[in-house]
Amino acid sequence: TGNTSDSDGDDGGNTAVSNNDETGDTVVIGFSGPAADHGWLGAINSTAQAEADEYDDIDLQMAEGTNDPSQQIAQVETFINDEVDAIVLLPTDGAALTQVATRAMDAGIPVVNVDREFSSPFAARTTILGDNYGMGVSAGTYACELVEENDLQDPVIAEIAGIDSLPLTQDRSQGFADALEACDQTVDNRVAAEFTVESGEEQAANLLQAAPQIDIIWNHDDDQGVGVKAAFENANRDEFSFIGGAGSCNAMDWIENGEMEATVIYPPTQAADGIKLARLIAQDKGMSDLVQVEVPKRVVLNAPVVDADNVDEYRDLCFDS
């Protein structure tokens, strides 16, 4: 995945294939994403900015974060008007931004699609996809393992989803449900929060009330997870296995301290990777680590599960939320 920290010491002794980080022609990259109204998206922005700052030859234009596709379309139109060299786009809604992205591509501006996928393959030069369905599957599979390991009879499984009206939430829930089905389980209680700490606390408080005894809880998002945890404490409940999502540093801490069973990684470094790839594309470079000469068309990020056994490995990849 793209979570590799930035290359250092590349200045000397470059081989023909690994001079990618060398300063090239300055490229103007336009970036547009949803409103940074919670930690994960905040991390998307800050890691993107940080990545751009690493390179002298990137001039990053960050558009105002917005949840209105119409507004985001206007931002992309502005980028097209400005003739930027590449666009990195984390769409509020993949399908809604497809047309304008296609227009950018038609205008000769490569588009890197991040996280939420366009509805047409022609809309992006490269797609870096967080696998939302896969994330649900990972969580569900892990839950099944827990059921089996602990030999739970008729376990109560609860789900705290993110913003319910987003397609990605539906994908996650679908993946979760499908994986649970494999071990004959279903979600007994489900609430949807808003990816924020406060909503996490609120929804979890009501959820705990609705289900007096729970065995497994999957919470889609570690950001709202902070609130979810607070609700556990407020209600003095800890009889269940708590599984998270995204992989924030908080979550890693909890796993280390035994306060959380596991979390499913969904890295906010996607946009940073997008920037990096956009630069390569704009500068006509390839990906030195690959055999191909060109940047690949589609990168699907894995959704690995982190638990007490492997938390050390993933510790460095966590993000502050």
Add this chain to the structure above:
Amino acid sequence: MEATGPILEMHGIVKVFPGVRALDGVDLDVRPGEVHCLLGQNGAGKSTLIKVLSGAHQPDEGELRWNGEPVTMSTPFAAIEHGISTIYQELDMVPGLSVAENVHLGHEPARAGFIGRAEMRRATRELLARMGHDEIPVDREVGMLPAAGQQIVSIARALSHHSRLIVMDEPSAVLDQQEVENLFRVIEQLTAEGVAVVYISHRLEEIRRVGDRVTVLKDGRTVASGLPVETTPTSELIHLMTGREIEYVFGERVPLPADAPVVLEVEDLALADTFSGVSMQVRAGEIVGLAGLVGAGRSEILETVYGARRASGGRVRVDGRRLRAGSVPAAVKAGVGLAPEERKAQALLLDQPVDRNITLASLARFSTGGFLDSADERRASEDLTASLDVRPRGVQRPVGTLSGGNQQKVVLARWLLRDCRVLLLDEPTRGVDVGARSEIYALVRSLAERGVAVVVVSSELEEVLGLADRVLVVAEGRVVHEGPADEIDEHQVLDMVMEGNAA
């Protein structure tokens, strides 16, 4: 006139509001071409009756006949359709619309929904000219007109319907004598054309002047029906209304002690584009009247003294200490009170009960450390409303449910309650009935006797001259005369005003 039968008959009309039987079996019949006056004390039910007639209220009982046919006025629209138009007591203008648009509200000349604006303006201009008010610009927003102007627009609206019956609820309250004359001229034209007019006023001399017949209401009942005006003496009308004998009594003027200190001192006061060079001194115990035509700037003078408008020049002193210009709280702190001209817009919290409206300017008096003593408030308010004969009595009812005249009494009560050094009264008896009027005169006089300096503005010259010790005549924003009230009569004042205007 005599030949035709009544155009309108109302029989046994009953209208009940929560807690009040506002109309308790009222009869009224009106003939074509007559001016039928409705008389009654504040709260007698006059406005309620005409609202039933105009479809604004639905009666609980009773029968209404129009041209002999029984009808129901289910909406104001229905009444208008039948040929009844109404000038309501409370100005019913839309401030954001122009004069022409207000006149034609609800029946705009239009083709396919598009307003014929030229036509509308022309018709409005004609109407205003007919009323002798062609100075009112038809494109001016009504919210910008002074109250008198708005009243004239309201009359114009009633005329624009070409109705068979026009109801006028205290149209003269905000008008000065000249404007009232204009109105009477219009009324005479209308009746000559066979239009019937129902006319409500508390000024009995007006009723004498235009009325043909009178119906008197008392406590929601008809106590006299269709009395001929010419043959009914005023004293009888008053007796019918109030059940007692009342005369216009302006309390005995007491000579000021020579050493009465000057309390209010106004020096060369000016307000941009409105008035300038206004100076006066009011001593403790003195009542000073400001006379003049509507629009002369008298209200503005009071409001500027009070700090409600920021003076563009000059000084105001109370007890020798200069007031900060443009600060009402400073004036109030110094002991100045203003009972403003427009009770609804400038004085009342219509949703709030009577007692809270009365104590609004004296909250400090009823509180310790910011906590209010409501019982004390209620007691004080009850005493005052009793002495002013506010009806109905309960001080807990929202002031918005009181009749117009009773609302005016509440405004006065607010300032009577406060121990003011200086009392500024703008049209204190507007819409107040004859009975309460004399009470108010007596109260003002007794306040003066207790050492309060009073300034009174009134469009009724009789009132200014009768109540005040000294009179200032204002014309076109300047004081054109100053002198003792008993050394000048109404004609002289009018002459001065005219001259001032001509100058």
Add this chain to the structure above:
Amino acid sequence: MSEHSQTTVDDQAGGSPPRTPRARLGLLAGSSVGRNLGLVVALLILCGVGVATAGSQFADVDNMLTILRLASVIGVVSIGMTFVITGGGIDLSVGAIVALASVWATTLATQTLAEDTHWIIIVTTALAVGIGCGLINGLLIAYGGVVPFIATLAMLASARGLAEIIANRRTQIVTDRDFVDFFRGSVLGIPMLVLIFAVVAALGWVLLNRTTFGRRTFAVGGNPEAARLAGINVRRHTVLLYVLLGACCGIAAVMIVARTTTGTSTHGTLYELDAIAAVVIGGTLLAGGRGTVTGTVFGVLIFTTLSNVFTLNNLSSSAQAVAKGVIIVVAVLLQQRFARRSDTRT
């Protein structure tokens, strides 16, 4: 002709001391010349900043069209909102209605039907949904007696929930190319969306200022009791106002569907705030009785231009938010200065 605050004595006093907040509301609406002058100045300053900081990038035709295109969807909603607010109401459900209409107009069933006949079906559906929702709002408010704020808040929740249910929380993609091409096309270089906005604004202006309907809207908002006594059917008029706004939401839904080629329950998020803000900053009185379509158009353009200038200037979105707040206040103060000046002149 210059307008005035409804009552305060003080507004006449050029020097202007104790002005209550309400009184100010009136002042803000200043004279119609003054008011729009202030807005024009605010917009010009904004453009000045755009040119100064982004130069030719800002001041080119494409960028102008981008701004206008972005303005057009929320613009249509704001025109409708101008009527409702002038008429003394408020509508919090506009965004949700746009969402519901967009979803309903792009269901499989609708699209299939449209494919079999003509894309006008999509448009009709969106309009019907918008009008239907507006009708419910209007009836609840005028005949049910529910306060506008609450009635439309309820509609906001219900319509968005229903949109989610219908769309099953998926984004529905429009497959009808003719539809998309039509609404994304241009006429004489002017994008269709912008054209629609212009037409709606022009019709709105005429309706508000030249027809009995418009004048009655002022009356219903400014003094409903007076309107009633003048024989106006206040309730029916109120219903019509919400229906009108509903229709505007339907049009906006068609536009957003064309612009994004999708219908989803997340369309129109926070439109209510944006539209009300544009209307109010344009000089329409939130309390009703005074409204201006021209002002609203300026209000919409100011907000849209603002975010365009921000994007061109590459400000962090947090800094943008801070700046946005400051600029709004400065714009209003500026506008007032102008309104007041032209006031005292009258």
Add this chain to the structure above:
Amino acid sequence: MSEHSQTTVDDQAGGSPPRTPRARLGLLAGSSVGRNLGLVVALLILCGVGVATAGSQFADVDNMLTILRLASVIGVVSIGMTFVITGGGIDLSVGAIVALASVWATTLATQTLAEDTHWIIIVTTALAVGIGCGLINGLLIAYGGVVPFIATLAMLASARGLAEIIANRRTQIVTDRDFVDFFRGSVLGIPMLVLIFAVVAALGWVLLNRTTFGRRTFAVGGNPEAARLAGINVRRHTVLLYVLLGACCGIAAVMIVARTTTGTSTHGTLYELDAIAAVVIGGTLLAGGRGTVTGTVFGVLIFTTLSNVFTLNNLSSSAQAVAKGVIIVVAVLLQQRFARRSDTRT
């Protein structure tokens, strides 16, 4: 001229038909007994549904405390909002102020200082931020003459932006256990948060109904011109109202920080809508001049209970939204029925 149009004489008329929307507003607020009776009935019905569908799960002490705890934060904000709305204003920035206060009170600097001295520093900081923001709102509105809607919209943008900048969009975790323990503790079985809400509500009630401050609030909201001419310093009072609400936001920030053990720029999202909705459904007149703290408390409880019942029933969030809208309307209609009945009884 326009203000009083709200109170048409007709309001009191029990049976009379033609009621304008504005007039209804008045009716809605009816007599204080009637009004609250309607709310009590609505709440009881809601509880009935809770018991019927979720049985003992709903009707147990823990669940009641959960509902109350959830109600407490938004409740405190709503009490403050009651004052501002009664005083004729509106505040859209409450959520943003809560966010900013929560962030400022949990920065490293503040927390370090708190550690070195006492956690009261955290509380003081939050209060100071809330009061400061309220002061700016108030000054802009009362002295700057900016319409409340616009002034506080600007504050909403700026405060949230600033919160993001200060927090660097991170969630700041509170490390001071004493602070957390104190506010998460209980007194006699009543959670501290609930206690705070109760105290704020009680103080609010006294302030509004028993003091000169409250009386002036009604006057300023009901007829600012009359208030001014009665010698009330309307501007200063307006400032105080926003400061009061700011202070409530500061308190709410402390509560949310304690509840979630975090300060973040996302706290308080959409509080403005929730608070205004609770206030208005409680019977306070959006146009000002009428307000009820008791009604607001009921309003808050109705909304909180609603979502609790929904969750206990495991309803999908879309269905919840639809149902929420319907229930709001039904509750208001019900409440009106009661208000009207008790009206005619007086």
